[in-house]
Amino acid sequence: MPPLSSPAFSYTLQHTDPATGARVGRWRTPHGTIETPAFMPVGTIGSVKGLTPDQLRQAGVEMVLANTYHLALRPGPDVVAELGGLHRFMGWDGPILTDSGGFQVFSLAKLTRLDDQQVVFRSHIDGTQLELSPERAIQIQEQLGADCVMCLDECPPHDVPPDRLREAVDRTTRWAQRCRDAQRRDDQALFGIVQGGTNRLLRERSAAALLPMEFPGYAVGGLSVGESPEHMYATLDWTVPLLPGDKPRYLMGVGRPVDLVEAVLRGVDLFDCVLPTRNGRNGMGFTRAGPVRLRNLVYQRDDRPIDPACDCPVCRQFSRAYLRHLFLVNEMLGPTLLSWHNLAYYQTLLAELRQAIRENRAQEFRTVQLAGWGDNL
């Protein structure tokens, strides 16, 4: 078990908005400092689909997420370790966060057996039977070498009965302690994950059990898994105040621009989501007036950039008409350019939101953004 507070990390809370829970901070990691609230694009199998590290930088990205489950299957953690770790492998020298693999084991793989010791599952690639335990999840993440790593948690579907959800919460607590005990590297911040679905008592139970373990940061898991936005926001209303104010708070797998704003106003610091890149690959661009679907005929001769108010490398150079053309003829540059813009849109949204928080305008910022998006979230 490493020292409870490592010199490699520090979170500095810089300002809290007096009218909301929104806050800005700086989170120092071994590979650089992140301004929070921050959004991490998802580099599932060791690349943010279609984008180079330079393009991520140009979009304003400071930190990326990679999926332990996918990297454990291919190319395997030993290969990544032998090649100098994930930063060098991906060519990304900024901070990286890896998840524990748990979410994919419970959603993507075929579960074979789940008990306290471990989860046994079959790979979604070739059906190979594999096992994941808290100790193994930490070991793999230490081989990958991200700056921030996650405890293995049990991720049940959002509609399981309360008894089953409570079991998952308690197993997540026991696994968290085992992850804590298994950690050997002191240059990785290990986050605990609060579970409990949309059940207030279970969220309180989960947080109360995890806080004494004094993780250097806490994640809120088990949201954006099918519940309504209102349930998600209500859950954050109860849950975020349970987390320590002097450590970063990470809302896993969220979400739409509106979700980011709502969650930041409730005190969340860190996000990841496939939405900007996945939707970008499918022809949907995010803008200040809501999403645009670029395959639409109305853009055939539209000389404007994707978002006329955007200053990203894509909007400075290419028209909606060109993007539409690329998607219609299946040119891979289309998905690349639109993913790039979407990431820049997310980064700009958060940069502007950070500025609004510093100026005690978070609530007003939310109102203006919502008005711009209209019903088109």
Add this chain to the structure above:
Amino acid sequence: MPPLSSPAFSYTLQHTDPATGARVGRWRTPHGTIETPAFMPVGTIGSVKGLTPDQLRQAGVEMVLANTYHLALRPGPDVVAELGGLHRFMGWDGPILTDSGGFQVFSLAKLTRLDDQQVVFRSHIDGTQLELSPERAIQIQEQLGADCVMCLDECPPHDVPPDRLREAVDRTTRWAQRCRDAQRRDDQALFGIVQGGTNRLLRERSAAALLPMEFPGYAVGGLSVGESPEHMYATLDWTVPLLPGDKPRYLMGVGRPVDLVEAVLRGVDLFDCVLPTRNGRNGMGFTRAGPVRLRNLVYQRDDRPIDPACDCPVCRQFSRAYLRHLFLVNEMLGPTLLSWHNLAYYQTLLAELRQAIRENRAQEFRTVQLAGWGDNL
């Protein structure tokens, strides 16, 4: 008919290697000056697959080619013209060359009727019946607005009987005059295309008929269509000396690195080929030691760049092992990165060849390159 020599263009022959036909020059166009010999990547439907204009610049690309046939079908020349022309549409402010569409009509589309007036064909996309005449080929290329445009030529298969080949040569001559007469813009260099397959008499016949039309540049068409490299080089031996020395000479659709070197030593100035990008998309990287097939297991833990002697943005940042991983997991960044390296490899090869020509070392350069590639061309 525009003035025979437009002030928008000039070709300056700078140096000719005394031992070979190799020459270096500078070709000025409305969108910039190209150092020749030069290689143009192919941006078929208005994008060099997977690469941004910035990435092309970083690879050393000075001029790109786009296909009139593909752009005429989608998005259509009127759309491109309305959006300000191909340069603005693609976001590429350097020189562009468009072909006439003829090659694709004769190879990709389904021919319906061919006579002196025009060629009637069915689109390979949806079977629509379309027509292409010399006048229409020029009109479309004027709408696209490239710096360099090509006469419509008849492109028969390489194994047609001599009588049929002679017919194609003579039709190409008649069409060249009609293209010349149809041209209205004076900011586009219209090239004549010498045809004649691997038949020396027909090549002489074609060149003799086209030269009096005083095109600002000449292309050699009808090669790299199935004949052996030896036949192609022999044809260049006869054909290139027929072309004016004070104008650029363009070998269409060629080719492998070895073909570029052999053709430059025979006096060719300009090339285009899909090989670096198409092979890049398929996992084949060009190197000074010949091609590497990056899916191969031997690269699983290979920390070296694609080509250890290469200084391109890809080789400075990524390992063979990472590239292999991207191809094995079908991440689109793999095709992008390998296409990018391959283009940089081609550009560096030509830059080094230009330097060798300036120093009267072209023959030696060829020997060294061939030794590096070995049998692995």
